[in-house]
Amino acid sequence: MVISQTSVITTCKPVAMPLDPLNRSQMSNTKERTFLEAVERGDKPTVIRCLQQPNPVNVNCTNMLGRSAIQIAVDNENVELVEILLHQEGVKIGDALLYAVTEGVYKIVEMLIDHPSITLEMLGRDWSKAQKGYEESSDYSSDISPIILAAHCNQFEILQLILQRGANIEIPHMLSCSCQACQEKVNEDSLRHSLFRINSYKALASPAWISLTSPDPILTAFKLSWELQKLALKENEFKDTYIQLNDQCKKYACDLLDQCRSSEEVIAVLNRSSESEEEEEEEEDLESSVPAKLTLSRLKLALKYEQKQFVSHPHCQQLLTSIWYEGLPGWRKRNGLTKFLLCMGLILIVPFMAVYYLIFPRSKIGQLLRSPFMKFLYHSASFGVFLILLILCSTNISNPNDRGNIRGPPPSELEWLIFLWVTGFVWAECKQLWEEGLKAYTRQWWNWLDFMMLSLYLATFCLRLVAYLQIESGKYGERVLPRKDWPIMDPSLFSEGLFAVANVFSFSRIIYLAQANQHLGPLQISLGCMLIDIGKFLFIFFLVLTSFACGMTQLYWYYFNSRVPEDPLAFVSLGESYATLYWSLFGITAKHDLKIQNSQTFTEILGRLMFMLYHCMAIIVLINMLIAMMSNSFQTIENHADMEWKFSRSKLWMGYFDEGSTLPSPFNLIISPKSIYYAICYLKNKHNKSGKDKPHFKGTKRRISIGSVKPVPAPTPRRELTDVNSTGTMAQTRIIMNSDKPPKEMKYKPPLPTQSSFKDEHHYQDIMRRLVSRYIHQFKKDRQLDGVNADDLLEIKQDISSLRYELREDRKRESYHSANMLQSTKQEILSLIQEFNMTNHPRQIKAGQSQSIQNISLDRGRINDKGQVLSPSELEQLKEDVIVGICSKLHESLQTLQGVERLPSIDSDLYTTHLYTQL
16 A cells, blocks of 8 residues: 555644753744844844834844844844844843853953943852843853853953953852851752852963963962862862863963063063062061072972973073083083093092182182082082992991991991981981971972981981990990890891891982983883882782781681691781782792691682682782883873973972082081171171060061050951053052951061062063063964864854845945936926926916927927027937936936945846955
8 A cells, every 4th residue: 555645744743842942932923033034144234124113023032042132143243233232222131241252352242341231240250140030041151250251261352351340250269168158059059069169260270360360470370270289189070170270270381481582581480489488588688788699489489389391491491500500611512521520520629629618618619619510419429428338338348257246336437437427418407407497398208218218327326326335334245145145125136227228218319319310310200100109009909918818817727726837837827828928929839838738628629719819819900900000100201201300300409509508418517617607697686686676576467666565467458450451461450458357477577678679579570561461462373373163154154144235235225216316307307398398388388288288398399498499400419418417417416325336236247246355
């Protein structure tokens, strides 16, 4: 049976759409549909006709997607249509402002912001409140305000415009904040609260926001990057987002440094100190007349916040290299053999150089010794001599055979030298701890290695001293005694064991010095990352080992009393189980060690199966997993080997840039005349300060007036944006003093800063302004070079469509005007002829005969101005004059039309060429 197509169509029913995502009811009105289609095409004349009285269309009508006319016009970047729609009464802007910010059309955004329905609060945090009562947009969530969206899109000009209007971004509270507002938001909708925090941090981390609102963009990027890195560890659900924002802040700081064009700008950026450091430097400058030196405070901060891209930047590394080889011109141009011979010669004359430096510290040689490279060379040579002493002490060269049985022997000459070197190392570490502080000192893992190494040596010396004193007292046995008869808790045994472990740490410290080499440095960094992977692996391996050790012990401990003495001790206790399973990984445990006499067959079979399963888990799975983890860590470091090595080398170099610790151990134990002079000056300054009437308050900043009883707390500064320059580079800030709340943590500062501080601040601000300006220009240039995308093609299509309808409307207007002009000219000619005939033949005209007279005049009666009949030649001349007059009249009338061009026919090729030239 064949069913016709018509019957199939007539029997089909409409498919039900339960979700109804498209609003079909909005398209029922034909006039509204025409209006929205005209807005979509850019048909301005049709839009104007739809909005005219007496039956104007609803300007807030929406299409099937819920988009209004003004949203469509903004999305198409049609400025003229947006201007027309904004003049309509009752227009609702809604998300059109967000569309305008996304498109980046400054003029449209300015027109929308100036509309009376948009208030200042709506540009910022109150945008979501203003959108209540309306259906939430499909493109933007309710917490996306115009200022946040402008920061997300990095629209510098638009963000500057919104900032000038007084809008601001509210900084999110801490993740652990338990205030009432945060608790209410979490209880209301925890996901919306988390997304609001992420959107806020996206705006705060955008280059546009930091460039326009921060007086110190690099410092702001550092701190925000560190905060985002901590948030990535706390909020694991959005870890990838926070890590991406962290990388964005790091890249922004690196891009600003990349805009430096001279060493002066690089030094100004890297030498910039924080507020607390500036206050300390100002106090030091007031106390002494020593000029400020290169401190590289910003670089130290970058090392603290782990800004690897910033530290490894070529501009930064070039400055560090020039400081590192200061005093040694041409060193980098020499070959390897020459460098080696010069280093060996400098090492051999260390004692003479040290004595000369102690006597003449301010001489040229003294300045050379204070250079970072010479300090590194001499400290490394000193540590190398210390390792040679350890090697000699560990051999039988310095220890005769008979000393093996002596309890508490007196130290030998080599041991006294080792003690001297260790004392110098301890003194250097104490000075480093005093200068850097406990937090900065403990942040470096190599300082922990030095601390453990020196602690073991000090414990060794103390135990040797205790053993010597015990034997000298005669109350703890004989001095010479075979080692097998020594007491278990003999201090000499413990001192020897600690000394051996300390030797291991000492030789391991050589790896730290490998960071200075470009070939060994990446390997050392990879080794450190692998140790972290090994630590993670050992935790999992310990769980697996414990599970099998407990199971095997539970299976075999019943046979402990029934075994024969020749049976192995495997798995009879928990300790033996651990040892057996561990050594079995290296093939030390044999198969027959698992067999126990007088055991059941089931127990033996099950024990072997568990032992086999343990080897599958440990060797096949866990060991290969460890290899994969270590390979991944090595490959990660290898992919960024240059950056990782330069960052580690910079941390090594920075330890030698600061003043102090010039002489290596053990020469640093000698009290120099310079140290005595500094100590006297320090005590003198302390004595002078104690007699002054302006004491220092540690941890608080107070204004002290003479004779006052209670200190007056300094007002809390509040930052307010006042102006953004026309180039869109940096927002100028001013401090408004607000004394409502007392400061929590302040420090005393002189009431009036010095003139040099003002000059340095102005110089730094000027350099930052230039860097940010260059960055903005470079950013916009890169955005223009991204190429043509789909949005650009749609804009071109919209422009072509708008121009098409404008030209079509102009053609209609021109044709209509030409027709009117022809008709009016015809009527004027006829009226003139009629008037002429009536004037010259008044007797021949009768009532009701005007039309006949007119026809007679046109067909037969041809007379001139003298009343005579016109000849054929005169009649042709009259026709030509009339035609010329009509053409001139039309030409003059067409020229009076403003903005109207005489266009060719639409069907002709010339019209297509004209349209192309207009585009």
